[in-house]
Amino acid sequence: MSDGFIELRGIRKVFSGVVALDAMSLVIKPGEIHCLAGENGSGKSTVIKIMSGVYQPDGGEILIDGRPIPAMTPIEAIAHGVQVIYQDFSLFGNLTVAENLAMNVHLGEKRRLMNWRRTRAIAREAVDRLGVELDLDAEVASLPTAGKQLVAIARALMSDARLIIMDEPTTALTRKEVETLFRIVRDIQARGIAILFVSHKMREMLEISERITVIRNGRKVAEGPTGDFDEALITRHMTGGDILNEPYAWNPPPGRAPAPRLEIRGLTVPGKCEGLDLAIRPGEIVGLSGLLGSGRTDLALALFGMVPRYEGEILIDGAPVRLRTTQEAIDAGIAYVPEDRLTEGLFLPQSIKRNMLATSYERLARKLVIDRSQAEEMTQGMVRAMQIATPTAEKPVMQLSGGNQQRVVLARWLLTDARVLILNGPTVGVDVGSKAEIHAKIRELAQHHGLAVLMISDDVLELVQNCNRIVLMHRGRFIEDLPAAAVTEETVSDRLKTFT
Amino acid sequence: MALLRRSETVIAGILLLAMVLIGTINPAFWQLDNLFSLMRSNVIIGIMAMGVLLVLISGGIDVSFPAFAVAAMYLTIKGMLALGYNGVVLPLLAATIMGLAFGAVNGFFVYKFRMIPLIVTLGTSAMVRGFLLGVVGTSMININKMPTALIEFARTDVVTVAKPDGTTYGLTAMVLIYLGLALAMHLVLRHTMIGRSAYALGGDPEAARRAGFDLRKTIFFIYCVAGALAGFAGLLHSGMIWLANPRDFVGLELDVIAAVVLGGASIFGGRGSVLGTMLGVFMLVMVKNSLIIMRVDTTWQLVVVGLIVIAATALSAWRDRRRAA
Numbered sequence: 160m161s162d163g164f165i166e167l168r169g170i171r172k173v174f175s176g177v178v179a180l181d182a183m184s185l186v187i188k189p190g191e192i193h194c195l196a197g198e199n200g201s202g203k204s205t206v207i208k209i210m211s212g213v214y215q216p217d218g219g220e221i222l223i224d225g226r227p228i229p230a231m232t233p234i235e236a237i238a239h240g241v242q243v244i245y246q247d248f249s250l251f252g253n254l255t256v257a258e259n260l261a262m263n264v265h266l267g268e269k270r271r272l273m274n275w276r277r278t279r280a281i282a283r284e285a286v287d288r289l290g291v292e293l294d295l296d297a298e299v300a301s302l303p304t305a306g307k308q309l310v311a312i313a314r315a316l317m318s319d320a321r322l323i324i325m326d327e328p329t330t331a332l333t334r335k336e337v338e339t340l341f342r343i344v345r346d347i348q349a350r351g352i353a354i355l356f357v358s359h360k361m362r363e364m365l366e367i368s369e370r371i372t373v374i375r376n377g378r379k380v381a382e383g384p385t386g387d388f389d390e391a392l393i394t395r396h397m398t399g400g401d402i403l404n405e406p407y408a409w410n411p412p413p414g415r416a417p418a419p420r421l422e423i424r425g426l427t428v429p430g431k432c433e434g435l436d437l438a439i440r441p442g443e444i445v446g447l448s449g450l451l452g453s454g455r456t457d458l459a460l461a462l463f464g465m466v467p468r469y470e471g472e473i474l475i476d477g478a479p480v481r482l483r484t485t486q487e488a489i490d491a492g493i494a495y496v497p498e499d500r501l502t503e504g505l506f507l508p509q510s511i512k513r514n515m516l517a518t519s520y521e522r523l524a525r526k527l528v529i530d531r532s533q534a535e536e537m538t539q540g541m542v543r544a545m546q547i548a549t550p551t552a553e554k555p556v557m558q559l560s561g562g563n564q565q566r567v568v569l570a571r572w573l574l575t576d577a578r579v580l581i582l583n584g585p586t587v588g589v590d591v592g593s594k595a596e597i598h599a600k601i602r603e604l605a606q607h608h609g610l611a612v613l614m615i616s617d618d619v620l621e622l623v624q625n626c627n628r629i630v631l632m633h634r635g636r637f638i639e640d641l642p643a644a645a646v647t648e649e650t651v652s653d654r655l656k657t658f659t
Numbered sequence: 660m661a662l663l664r665r666s667e668t669v670i671a672g673i674l675l676l677a678m679v680l681i682g683t684i685n686p687a688f689w690q691l692d693n694l695f696s697l698m699r700s701n702v703i704i705g706i707m708a709m710g711v712l713l714v715l716i717s718g719g720i721d722v723s724f725p726a727f728a729v730a731a732m733y734l735t736i737k738g739m740l741a742l743g744y745n746g747v748v749l750p751l752l753a754a755t756i757m758g759l760a761f762g763a764v765n766g767f768f769v770y771k772f773r774m775i776p777l778i779v780t781l782g783t784s785a786m787v788r789g790f791l792l793g794v795v796g797t798s799m800i801n802i803n804k805m806p807t808a809l810i811e812f813a814r815t816d817v818v819t820v821a822k823p824d825g826t827t828y829g830l831t832a833m834v835l836i837y838l839g840l841a842l843a844m845h846l847v848l849r850h851t852m853i854g855r856s857a858y859a860l861g862g863d864p865e866a867a868r869r870a871g872f873d874l875r876k877t878i879f880f881i882y883c884v885a886g887a888l889a890g891f892a893g894l895l896h897s898g899m900i901w902l903a904n905p906r907d908f909v910g911l912e913l914d915v916i917a918a919v920v921l922g923g924a925s926i927f928g929g930r931g932s933v934l935g936t937m938l939g940v941f942m943l944v945m946v947k948n949s950l951i952i953m954r955v956d957t958t959w960q961l962v963v964v965g966l967i968v969i970a971a972t973a974l975s976a977w978r979d980r981r982r983a984a
Contacts, residue, residue, distance in 0.1 A: 249863070249865070249866040249869050249870070250863070250866060251858070251859050251862035251863055251866055251867075251929075252862055252863065252929070253858060253861065253862035253925075253928075253929030253930055254855075254858060254859070254862060254929075258855070262855075262859070262870055263870060263871070265852060265855075266852075266870060266871045266872065267871075270852055271851060271852055271853070272850055272851055272852065273849065273850045273851055273852055273854070273855050275849075275850075
């Protein structure tokens with residue numbers, strides 16, 4: 160066991176009474192690509208911060224090259240060659256690539272003057288060492304995410320790194336950029352530098368790593384060569400149970416087909432989509448997919464009253480409605496969970512309660528003052544119903560995990576007595592366990608509450624597993640309306656690829 | 660191509676366009692004596708703008724410098740009169756040090772209590788003005804009492820030209836002081852680590868901390884330099900107008916901030932240059948000067964300056980968004 164470059168032994172870390180890590184062990188061998196897998200909140204970030212000296216462990220030891228390090232500090236970690244690339248990259252967007260790269264060298268040498276020629280030379284060397292093309296004079300803010308990441312990697316490599324820790328490095332990258340990143344990671348490895356990949360994306364872990372360590376609730380639950388793992392096994396370790404993947408079956412009550420909850424006739428948003436017809440019956444979950452710019456989000460926005468200049472007819476339970484404002488849409492019983500719930504759907508620093516009640520205050524304040532006891536009752540009921548993991552509804556939403564945040568958004572809409580639920584990318588950035596729970600919740604809402612659900616997603620598998628019908632959209636028109644039982648992930652993906 | 664994309668090139672282009680336009684409306688604009696007088700009007704605003712530029716780059720804002728300038732100026736001249744001292748270098752040094760000390764107070768609150776610079780500088784500004792008028796005095800010191808050495812110094816010209824009617828006019832040597840200070844600020848910003856740390860702080864404070872910048876040093880440096888420049892400019896100003904008025908410089912913060920933003924500095928921090936600022940100062944002074952020549956009421960001049968602040972800020976915000984996209 161002492162062949163590791165860095166080793167954590169029985170690490171324990173407690174934050175104000177809450178155990179974040181307990182008996183956590185991790186060995187990273189020199190020059191290996193290691194994956195640390197775990198759900199949000201499993202303790203991954205705490206492990207990173209302990210390895211980089213930001214946090215001091217409350218128990219256990221850290222060994223580097225087999226020798227115990229009594230008190231790891233950030234400076235000591237860097238001196239031992241441990242470099243962390245944070246999710247936000249910690250770069251200066253207003254400065255050039257060259258200056259960003261050379262900054263640490265200048266600071267390390269405690270220089271007083273700025274030597275621009277030397278700055279360029281240092282940066283040139285760093286970029287060459289990484290073997291990539293980067294415009295040294297470009298402002299970092301003007302680079303795409305992948306470019307910023309390259310700058311961060313190049314900077315980490317400059318300081319004779321022996322281990323580079325990458326925190327969720329693929330989050331904002333396209334598939335092609337991920338491939339480039341992986342090529343660079345293998346390049347770095349070829350020089351004998353170890354890489355710790357911290358992620359919750361299964362496919363990527365299996366593709367890039369040599370060994371995997373899975374943690375759950377602050378403990379190591381599995382460790383071994385990547386060849387011993389598959390997606391199902393990692394998922395089981397990460398969540399502590401199997402996740403059912405049964406397709407959603409919609410069974411209309413026998414005899415009479417119920418009237419559509421939501422019906423649109425000839426819906427047109429000038430320049431975005433044209434002549435759309437769709438009917439969703441109570442209990443149906445209809446998937447909607449298409450390339451970016453296909454008009455799918457425009458349809459959702461029109462249904463939520465955010466495109467007042469739409470043409471055509473919208474009917475809720477057979478009654479025509481005119482949706483010119485979001486208030487009219489809410490009153491008509493339409494709920495919309497936006498794509499980016501963090502920026503569009505939630506007030507992050509505010510409490511769970513306030514977030515849940517955000518659309519209900521008008522009803523709560525019939526007599527000008529808010530009915531506090533009713534507000535309390537509604538919130539408590541929803542926290543229970545949605546199984547939100549929190550001791551109190553007063554907790555700020557930003558302290559919740561992605562999955563719990565998504566549940567708060569859903570809860571808000573349920574409180575408005577919504578009849579139509581429109582979900583745009585319902586599980587983007589949510590880990591596997593929470594994803595399954597959200598899916599289960601959506602199914603339950605459709606089945607037991609008779610909601611009509613329109614689920615917009617890029618994740619074809621998500622649609623195939625959770626919808627009873629899938630509608631494909633392209634250039635503002637509906638191209639196909641497929642029963643989910645008759646398709647697989649592959650057939651739908653292939654069909655989408657023919658759209659250009 | 661790279662030259663065309665630079666903010667300074669764009670500002671210089673707009674400035675030239677505005678000069679041609681103003682020159683067409685009022686041909687007297689291009690006369691040498693008008694241009695000399697314009698440059699003279701650049702000096703004080705320009706020196707103060709150098710300090711404000713530094714503060715803006717670091718992501719802060721300073722509205723206290725006019726108060727510091729007037730306090731340093733009035734206290735120095737009061738002191739000179741009380742001591743019967745008549746000189747130039749020592750008083751200027753004293754005013755600069757006073758400004759620096761006031762600036763250190765700003766730096767202390769901004770660094771120690773992580774307070775918003777706008778609130779800190781609003782507070783120190785009000786306190787300094789209040790103390791000055793309440794404790795030191797409210798009476799103006801006129802030409803008959805002003806130290807003659809200061810006036811003589813400020814009257815130095817670089818070149819003197821005689822008009823056909825025998826009167827003379829010249830370009831004040833104070834322009835050289837302004838240019839020298841601007842050059843020094845340029846060197847500090849571009850070629851010293853403390854200058855780069857201001858950019859880093861304005862770009863991303865958290866990243867600056869992680870990178871290992873000594874932010875305490877940076878913040879104190881920024882606000883001390885801004886205060887020192889204000890103190891220096893304040894005393895120089897009184898020498899140039901032969902008057903020490905303890906109620907001077909009211910509303911000047913708007914003009915100077917407008918000029919700096921007009922010169923391409925970002926109100927959100929991280930961007931700005933000395934050259935751009937000098938162009939911005941020139942533009943603002945020129946516009947105000949033309950309004951006076953065109954006999955536009957001072958109240959309407961305020962409206963124009965306000966418009967310039969908003970338009971220039973909107974433009975730079977739009978530019979920064981496009982860069983980030």
